[in-house]
Amino acid sequence: MDLMFIPFICGIGGIAFAIYLVFYVLSCDQGSERIREISGAIQEGAMAFLGREYRVLAVFVIIITIILGIVPNLGWWVALSFIFGAISSALAGFIGMNIAIRSNGRTATAAEKSLNDGLKVAFRGGSVMGMCVVSIGIIGLSIIYFIFGKNPNFLSIIPGYGMGASLVAIFARAGGGIYTKAADTGADLVGKVEKGIPEDDPRNAAVIADFVGDNVGDVAGMGADLFESYVDSIIATITLSMIAFTVSMKNPLTPNELTAWYLPMLVAAGGIIASIIGVFMVRVGERPEMEALLGALRKGTFIASILTAIFSFFAVHLTNSDLGIFWAILSGLIAGVLIGESTNYFTSYAYSPTQKISEASQTGAGTNITRGFANGLMSTFPPIIFVVAAILIANKFADVYGVAIAGIGMLSTLGISLATDAYGPVADNAGGIVEMSDLPPEIRERTDALDSLGNTTAATGKGFAIGAAAITALALMLSYCQAVGIETLDLLNAKTIAGLLLGVMIPAIFCAMTLNAVGKTSFSIINEVRRQFKEIKGLMEGKARPEYGKCVDICTRDALKQLIAPGMMTILAPIVVGYILGPLALAGFLIGAVACGFILAVTMANAGGSWDNAKKWIETGKFGGKGSDAHKAAVVGDTVGDPMKDTSGPSLNIMIKLMSIIALVIAPVLAGWKGLF
């Protein structure tokens, strides 16, 4: 029997499990009319955004498909694989978000019964996204194998799939990110700062757009981001060892060409089974304190990690591969867990880094911001050390191939880690719905506990996503070098240095563009909310309803418009560098972009997370509590951090992977080219 049926069947199993979860969520009580009304508005806005986003995306997909098809060294099979990748990613995002937006109202309703009920609905709602991403990913790759496995042009075809996934990801992550933060800052600036009304207040016209944003940014966006990492890390590993056989005939530690496919797919398949078991393990007992909640999620992830390690060992054994590969997988797996934990240290208000930011808020917004930014910069230390350690260990035990498969190790438990991540926005939305539905305060307390847990898992998830992106992009870069025939990438060559410097610059420019995009979009929202407060009589007194839909529309339109420039730059940059300066410079460019993108992404995500929680710590009564000067200063810090942590930072993940996979796709075109200069 072809071993490739195992991952395919595991993928089908994952889908079956996702369907079970969907039925579970849909069978839950939809709650009161008010809840259904709000939830309905969120669903409508989210689907409207996704619809428009996919339409814009379709134009790009068609153009790129045609280009790929007509370029002589690529061709229509590559183009087909590209479309297939794009559809796979879009499908995973669509299903996952569709269920997430149906879970929020149900979570609010379940929380009326008990905290445990609330957690169950929210977590299962989020798990659909997790399971869809890994299952669709592995099924898609299996199909590519069954159709093209024997195609002589295979090494160009499979990266096409990853490129399709990456293209969807940049739209989903950056577009969703711009949307969510523009709506959020818009709502906050007019609501909290100017009008002095609380968060999630129904009088605020941008409040529904804000809820929509959580779903399109943190559910659909995050899902697409990790779908991309997941399939790209597998693709990088497969191509790396296939090229080793077909091009340079080096021994890649796996015994034959087929195992080049089998091993990565089997490790990933083991991760799916482990994740399903882990998801089942998540339940809280009678002690619904914060620690118990966090403990429940941790237990699930931990069990999944152990099982994945065991399954990986068997996969290595089954394929007669070198045992060193197992150590490489393990190093990636452990590094992923540690990166998540370190993120938690730098962003949770249980630890001193964030507390110091709260303290610095006493001397004003300026010192709050400086301290938070410094914290973000400082927090790059552990992830870099863990990634470096994983690379060195993986390389020691299994050479360059080890580095690539370490990435698969890191991502193997994605099914459950993405579930804990997607749970966050569901809980956040549920809290907002409770706030807007005038339910009793104890229900809000319960959803607040769920939300607060969601913030922690979101921070951990972001750290994990960045680490995974960096190691995946690195693996893709290594594959690119092999594919284009670079045996040694000499940094003493002026072109490589030039490429490296340009590569280091590009994430900075990308950040600037996305930060400005949020600013411009939120400016439109602010004006709209102000207009509604001015023109709609009785709105401030709660006698009239704002026009939520207007804000949703404006946000959708502007976010997608602002997305074009950074998206185009990301797609064109590797092509332009490769064409003008040649393939060596492009390799330098990619590694520069990965390194700098990693640093900037961690800095932005963690600075943003710690500003957010520094504000929350003050809200627990520290340094004067809510409404104090320190709190006002902390709110400014949070506003600065929002687009950093939810737009620019996470979008960088996609950016570095997308550029790397484009390089890999165009490698056959670049091979032998020396550049213009």
Add this chain to the structure above:
Amino acid sequence: MDLMFIPFICGIGGIAFAIYLVFYVLSCDQGSERIREISGAIQEGAMAFLGREYRVLAVFVIIITIILGIVPNLGWWVALSFIFGAISSALAGFIGMNIAIRSNGRTATAAEKSLNDGLKVAFRGGSVMGMCVVSIGIIGLSIIYFIFGKNPNFLSIIPGYGMGASLVAIFARAGGGIYTKAADTGADLVGKVEKGIPEDDPRNAAVIADFVGDNVGDVAGMGADLFESYVDSIIATITLSMIAFTVSMKNPLTPNELTAWYLPMLVAAGGIIASIIGVFMVRVGERPEMEALLGALRKGTFIASILTAIFSFFAVHLTNSDLGIFWAILSGLIAGVLIGESTNYFTSYAYSPTQKISEASQTGAGTNITRGFANGLMSTFPPIIFVVAAILIANKFADVYGVAIAGIGMLSTLGISLATDAYGPVADNAGGIVEMSDLPPEIRERTDALDSLGNTTAATGKGFAIGAAAITALALMLSYCQAVGIETLDLLNAKTIAGLLLGVMIPAIFCAMTLNAVGKTSFSIINEVRRQFKEIKGLMEGKARPEYGKCVDICTRDALKQLIAPGMMTILAPIVVGYILGPLALAGFLIGAVACGFILAVTMANAGGSWDNAKKWIETGKFGGKGSDAHKAAVVGDTVGDPMKDTSGPSLNIMIKLMSIIALVIAPVLAGWKGLF
């Protein structure tokens, strides 16, 4: 005749010119008793700081000297060269700052007569620093040549000189930077924000410390920074071509070993003569408008650049070198000028990037900060493009050697460019003195015009300093690779990648440390100023004087204490990386640090500069003018930008050069070492 006498004599000429300028400045009217009193307090504070700083420094110098002396492959000649470098840099900083602090009161007094008189005194005061740096640098290197030129161990001895200069630089730039910004933010936060009194108000206890900071940070610190770049770029070029002869016997385009020395030194010598002529050309006519002032400085720099190009051509001819080297020099020279101009575009309120930040201030501090930060990130584009272009052109015409000598080209007009830079703090101080002396408003207007010009030249100077640092560090890295015997630096090697990732991280950590250092130091100042307002009766009413000296003391003590950790990290990092991961990883580490340090330094310097000027633009009456909500938001942005642009950003310049020169110094120890891992 040994051609090396030419640079030596030019250096002596530069010193003679500096002495002439000193006499000119000292012969000017010291002004009223009040002016002399204030100026005296600044002088006292500045000298007290420098004294303490040099004492701390002396301890480091002695320890490192002993270590260098006893390490087998280095020895006492290296140690001696190191001490000599440290003393040279300290001397240049001491003389330059000594005159700058004597020029401020005299500039204020001269401004009472006319704008032109004020400009003349301020610019000549600043020129002393410029001339001292280049002259002492070239004389120091000539002496090294005369003493050690024939020493077989020469290739280890000459980098020692640069390392000494670098060590002084990190203390002067980072220590001075922490001092100046802690005093500035401390003064602003209590004075402007809490008490609502104007800038430079004599009731503010931190105001003298703030003036002192301008001198120790922007005069002494900037001088040491560029002294380091200046000598390091020459050292890198010399070692690169010497090693080419002695180690690999490649043709470095210069005809023999002696020209390895002659050419860089002659180019630098030509730059000194050109700078002297340029300084003489700076004068304004009867139209003392802003454009005329800026035009006068520009004319001087422009003439110096043209002359340097001509002199360089003759230097290439005189040494029978390849004409390609001339093009390499020219590419560096032009890149330096363009980088300065681009900085001006991104930070001056005459252009849209800064105006947009002012506009964003209308929606609060949050949007102001996001916009400014995005602007800083975006501003990395031109400097990277210019440096990349210079590298590619220089490399095309003169190989790796061209990259190194392009750095000399960029720095050759340092005499005058540093003069326009050091002019800034003198004018700034003069303005403050006028404010504190109750002189008529028209005098303040004149010094404001001078100060405003100083801000522009400071921004240009900072951009120039960063570009020069990047290309110098790169040249040192190339020399290091040659010295340690790395023929190709393979980026596909896991250790090189690991080194690169660690290198990219280190500037981020360094920034975090220095930002926090400013925060901690300013916290002490804030408490002290608050205490004085509370405890000194009649202070707020202007009936009592604050105790300025206390603030100066606290700032000195804390700034130097906070400097130890980042300083130690910078010194130890290359040694630790080289020891644990080996010389290949260290090379990757250096290039990662240079690339990321470059990006971060530009971002921080330009974001900070643009926040500052966005505030100033609002103060001209835009968006509600002074006191409006937009202005308050812009003040927060300025507070955030201050430590970025004057502490962390500029200190990164030193950091990347210091690590590179340490690597070059320890190259003989590392050669053949494989690392522990």
